[in-house]
Amino acid sequence: MELFFKFMGWVFVVLFSISALLQYNDPDVFLWIVVYSSAALVTLGFLFKKLPYFIPLTAGLLAIVGFVYLVPEKFEGFGIGEGDVKNIEKAREAYGLLIIAIVMFAISIRIRVRKTSQV
Numbered sequence: 001m002e003l004f005f006k007f008m009g010w011v012f013v014v015l016f017s018i019s020a021l022l023q024y025n026d027p028d029v030f031l032w033i034v035v036y037s038s039a040a041l042v043t044l045g046f047l048f049k050k051l052p053y054f055i056p057l058t059a060g061l062l063a064i065v066g067f068v069y070l071v072p073e074k075f076e077g078f079g080i081g082e083g084d085v086k087n088i089e090k091a092r093e094a095y096g097l098l099i100i101a102i103v104m105f106a107i108s109i110r111i112r113v114r115k116t117s118q119v
Contacts, residue, residue, distance in 0.1 A: 009047045012103050016039040017040045020040065032093070042107070051111060056107040057105070057108040059100070060100070060101045060103075070094035072094070075091055078092055
């Protein structure tokens with residue numbers, strides 16, 4: 001199980017880093033670079049076992065709050081040309097936060113389980 005979490009951790013470090021780099025043309029570039037870079041750094045902290053469980057738990061809760069705030073009332077897809085551009089942009093941002101939340105909650109649970117199994 002440890003190998004699975006290590007592998008998936010590195011996958012998400014790469015994916016979150018790429019996501020941060022791809023924000024250069026976003027209207028609110030700084031915010032999203034910080035969001036994805038923070039997710040990558042938290043995941044790195046998990047991989048190097050330098051992280052208490054409450055940090056990814058807090059990050060996951062913040063990401064869920066952001067998801068609820070941003071998710072559009074009417075989902076029109078993720079691709080340009082499928083609907084209103086602003087609506088699609090909000091959907092992309094919201095579901096990016098949902099992915100971050102899921103990863104952060106998984107990391108938090110894994111840290112907690114790892115800590116309790118060593119006691």
